[in-house]
Amino acid sequence: MDVTAYLDRIGAAPAASLHDLHRAHLTTVPFENLDIHRDERISLDPDDLFDKIVRRRRGGFCYELNGLFALLLEQLGHTVTRVAARVYGDDGRLGPPFDHLALIVDGDRLADVGFGDHSTYPLSVTDRTVQDDPGGRFLVEETADGDLRVLRDGRPAYLIETRPRELRDFAATCWYQQTSPASHFTRGTVCTLLTGDGRITISGKTLIRTVAGSRTETVLDGQEALRDAYREHFGISLGG
Template identity: 35%
Template sequence: MNNTCDSISPQVQAYLDRIGYEGPIDGSAEVLAALQECHLHTVPYENLDILNRTPLSLEREALYDKIVMRHRGGYCFELNALFGWLLRELGYTVTDFVARFWRDETDTPPKRRHHVLQVEAEGQLYLCDAGVGGIVPRRPIRMIEQVEHPQGEECYKLERDAEFGWMLLELHRGQWRRLYSFTEEPQLPKDFLMASFWCEHAPDSIFTKEAMLAMRTREGRNTVAGQEFRIFSGKDVHCFTPQTPEAYDEALLTYFGIPLASR
């Protein structure tokens, strides 16, 4: 891995501007963490294209146009694919894995329908993920078993499961519970096509039911479930339902930075 990035292409610089990152580019673990945190605070998790029956593309050029140029978001197969591209352009060694998402799953073991990244920084391996709508690590998790990672009011750790490989756990009300699991079989971009197609089209896919949006903020997080917006700030939450399509679009711009013209 390169320790420095001497020249940044205009495309990469536009991506860094999109996520509001203005720091150094030195291949360090600290920069990696800052990039992931910036991404989570600026690029929303959203399934609006699926609901509008706009076909998804996992091609890098299409993802770049959607996320960087049109200020949209996406879901894991889109967000982590493009974030992985950015990290590679900045000199990091990135490996793509497919994961089983356990949180709130009633049909266990769950199917493989999540995309995660393993990133090498300063000789260490980290789990990176910018593609979950729920609460997940805001900073990379070092891939060592049973090491607790407090992050604000949240706490995470990785353990090994004999059947499912790496298991990311979250501390929830004093108990450790499964978040997602993955094995160390590297995936090619084409390996995510079938899982993404299922999420986009299957009748029992959660992504086809109603609008799901989420984005971290400095104060908390903003979410949408169906028509209801929920704005979390500290321990307070403000819920409201826009009464017109115009008000809905205005709320999308205000709380998620999604302009109407980009959809």
């Protein structure tokens, strides 16, 4: 992997800390599921991930973003454990196994650049007290089964199984997320990016800006306006 090109993509220096790499990634590489709705199948092959995210300057969802970020961190000398997580829905129910890919870095830090709206910086997986982050107040608690439950502002976000995994272990659920009517990724498009003062999101045809806690919504009128917004706010060119 061309580490220099990847670092240029996220605007980070080779000596950047995990703390700074994490935030740099979140502010430059969007969380997005656009390919699913363009009938373009997602590949977890490392070369394909690098081509999409670095060369073509696109984003992706958890398997893509955390999958490639793990390789960058390893190239920079970090130890990375890929772990499977199940995401809590709005109804409090857990999603399927391998629902989410997260990373435990250097034995203690939970790195996650592929969850959309989550922590700005890595969290400690051994600290059982509340961890304050620009993204909210996070708590990592151990369950009776030895799993790790991550809570944000008092609400469960996801449940981590700490057994080490390989990226290929997520292939079946990645396919499910792209194809199943039960997957929330097939129900509508989303593209979102952390900004210096908030977040910018396109959900369906609605442009959502959050600045210092204040939210505004603008309906994008027509496909041309939608394409222009993707290009302006995320650097994504989808063509005609």
